[in-house]
Amino acid sequence: MKTPGTSTRAEQREASRQSVLEAAAELFSHFGFEGTSMNSISDKAGVSKQNMIYYFGSKEGLWEEMLDWLFANVADSFDEVLYKGRSVDQISISDFIRAYFEVCRRHPAYVLIPMLEGVNDTWRSKMIAERYLSRHVGRFNRFVRACADRGEISDVEPLHLQNLAAGGAQLFLALAPIWKLAAGKDTTSEKFIREYAETVVRLLKPAS
Amino acid sequence: MKTPGTSTRAEQREASRQSVLEAAAELFSHFGFEGTSMNSISDKAGVSKQNMIYYFGSKEGLWEEMLDWLFANVADSFDEVLYKGRSVDQISISDFIRAYFEVCRRHPAYVLIPMLEGVNDTWRSKMIAERYLSRHVGRFNRFVRACADRGEISDVEPLHLQNLAAGGAQLFLALAPIWKLAAGKDTTSEKFIREYAETVVRLLKPAS
DNA sequence: GTCTATACCCAGATAGAC
DNA sequence: GTCTATCTGGGTATAGAC
Numbered sequence: 001m002k003t004p005g006t007s008t009r010a011e012q013r014e015a016s017r018q019s020v021l022e023a024a025a026e027l028f029s030h031f032g033f034e035g036t037s038m039n040s041i042s043d044k045a046g047v048s049k050q051n052m053i054y055y056f057g058s059k060e061g062l063w064e065e066m067l068d069w070l071f072a073n074v075a076d077s078f079d080e081v082l083y084k085g086r087s088v089d090q091i092s093i094s095d096f097i098r099a100y101f102e103v104c105r106r107h108p109a110y111v112l113i114p115m116l117e118g119v120n121d122t123w124r125s126k127m128i129a130e131r132y133l134s135r136h137v138g139r140f141n142r143f144v145r146a147c148a149d150r151g152e153i154s155d156v157e158p159l160h161l162q163n164l165a166a167g168g169a170q171l172f173l174a175l176a177p178i179w180k181l182a183a184g185k186d187t188t189s190e191k192f193i194r195e196y197a198e199t200v201v202r203l204l205k206p207a208s
Numbered sequence: 209m210k211t212p213g214t215s216t217r218a219e220q221r222e223a224s225r226q227s228v229l230e231a232a233a234e235l236f237s238h239f240g241f242e243g244t245s246m247n248s249i250s251d252k253a254g255v256s257k258q259n260m261i262y263y264f265g266s267k268e269g270l271w272e273e274m275l276d277w278l279f280a281n282v283a284d285s286f287d288e289v290l291y292k293g294r295s296v297d298q299i300s301i302s303d304f305i306r307a308y309f310e311v312c313r314r315h316p317a318y319v320l321i322p323m324l325e326g327v328n329d330t331w332r333s334k335m336i337a338e339r340y341l342s343r344h345v346g347r348f349n350r351f352v353r354a355c356a357d358r359g360e361i362s363d364v365e366p367l368h369l370q371n372l373a374a375g376g377a378q379l380f381l382a383l384a385p386i387w388k389l390a391a392g393k394d395t396t397s398e399k400f401i402r403e404y405a406e407t408v409v410r411l412l413k414p415a416s
Numbered sequence: 417g418t419c420t421a422t423a424c425c426c427a428g429a430t431a432g433a434c
Numbered sequence: 435g436t437c438t439a440t441c442t443g444g445g446t447a448t449a450g451a452c
Contacts, residue, residue: 009417030328034243037445051418053447112327118386119320120238129389137391159391160376160407167379168371178326181337183345183367199368207415217435246428259436261429 013055020045020052024066029112033063033124063124067113071132074110077103088139093147093165094201101169101197105188111170137162154206161204168200169193221263228253228260232274237320241271241332271332275321279340282318285311296347301355301373302409309377309405313396319378345370362414369412376408377401 023044027036038059042049056062082091082099104111114133117124137159144158153161172179172187179187186192231252235244246267250257264270290299290307312319322341325332345367352366361369380387380395387395394400 013417032240032243032324035240038447039445048419049446050420050448054417059446114386115383116240116324116327118383119324121385121389125386126389129386133386133390154411156407156411157403159393159395160404163376163379163404164372164408164411168368168375171371171375171379175323175326177329178322178333178337178341181329181334182341185367187367195365196368196371199364200372203362203364203372203411221435245426247426256436257428258430258438262435267428 016045016047016051017055020047020055020062021066021069024062025070025109025113028063028066029109029116032116033059038062064127067124067127067131070107070109070113074103074107077106088143089146091143093144093152093204096143097165097201097204098194098197100166101193102190104166104169104173105190105193108173111174115170115174140166151206153204156204164204165200169196172196224253224255224259225263228255228263228270229274229277232270233278233317233321236271236274237317237324240324241267246270268331272335275332275335275339278315278317278321282311282315285314296351297354299351301352301360301412304351305373305409305412306402306405308374309401310398312374312377312381313398313401316381319382323378323382348374359414361412364412372408372412377404380404 020041023041024036027041027044030036038049038052041062042052045052052062056065078099081102082095114128117128140162141158144153144156144161147153148155156164172193176186176188179185228249231249232244235249235252238244246257246260249270250260253260260270264273286307289310290303322336325336348370349366352361352364352369355361356363364372380401384394384396387393
């Protein structure tokens with residue numbers, strides 16, 4: 001039996017919020033903050049614009065909630081694909097790269113939004129950097145040092161490695177439309193990304 | 209002595225067009241097509257909006273002329289930095305990567321515009337791909353095969369190599385604001401880019 | 417809580433005087 | 435060729451009925 005009254009309303013509201021967040025992530029990630037209108041989000045989500053603003057307060061508020069929602073989803077995927085309860089010490093650089101590429105493939109907006117926003121120094125860039133990337137960069141640096149100590153990778157500046165390990169797939173995934181047009185290949189397929197991960201892993205192996 | 213009459217007018221017009229193109233490249237490359245207004249371009253260029261539209265017909269027309277102008281400038285830089293009259297056979301992969309990074313550093317818009325536009329399949333992506341990137345990709349593939357034949361690089365899929373060789377610097381340069389915020393480093397400095405080029409070159413060396 | 421109607425602003429583009 | 439003035443459309447956000 002469905003509980004009547006407030007419970008159903010709350011459920012309805014949550015469902016609407018959810019579909020707005022999904023639509024917002026999709027549109028913001030493709031057209032940027034300025035290039036995305038509240039009309040297009042509400043159309044895509046099937047929620048009236050007025051209610052959407054009522055839920056999220058403003059376009060800025062919606063963007064902010066979308067960001068937190070997105071990064072929470074990504075963190076869940078990371079746990080599922082990579083950590084599975086393991087600690088950082090138990091993860092090899094190959095595992096990391098392969099898993100990272102896979103997570104990026106599953107969450108296009110995770111790749112696209114920092115890419116579109118990171119071009120400028122705005123409140124949105126600041127929010128992405130402060131809430132998420134700073135922690136990410138620090139954690140990655142510690143991970144790289146551990147891998148280097150174990151002799152798993154050749155001696156590479158962590159930031160360079162981060163760019164090689166994470167950035168390459170980001171470009172293939174984010175710029176898939178233009179890669180398709182220019183090179184005629186689908187750079188988002190699971191196979192393509194897996195093979196690229198293998199290339200990167202191979203190049204990073206220390207010359208024994 | 210300045211020639212009077214039509215000549216001066218043509219010069220004036222050319223100077224105005226030039227300053228509009230510069231402003232347009234700067235703004236389009238940071239805020240995207242939708243995110244850039246004709247008002248902001250005309251303000252930055254110091255040319256009235258009405259005359260700007262008179263010169264370029266429309267926002268679309270201006271974008272198109274800006275693209276050709278930009279890629280022509282980039283081609284000049286490539287000639288200056290890399291080719292210097294040499295043929296492709298005389299250029300090593302190290303030279304290429306270092307030069308490519310330097311050209312990207314000199315022309316931020318060359319990196320940013322394909323990045324912001326390449327996310328979607330629009331008339332602008334098509335124009336970038338058809339007029340420029342397709343040729344670029346084909347040329348690069350031939351170059352890579354030549355390098356591989358000479359044993360200069362380990363056996364890597366050309367598209368992967370292209371992404372490693374070209375993409376890495378693009379991300380550091382394009383996303384400099386967010387890298388600065390997240391990692392506290394200026395990833396656009398000549399020194400930083402040179403060092404990153406050296407890392408890439410080193411990793412690509414075949415394990416002898 | 418959810419609708420209709422609308423206020424208000426800025427976008428791109430045009431008309432017409434000079 | 436370059437201005438002033440203006441049109442039309444779409445943007446975010448709000449007011450108020452229900």
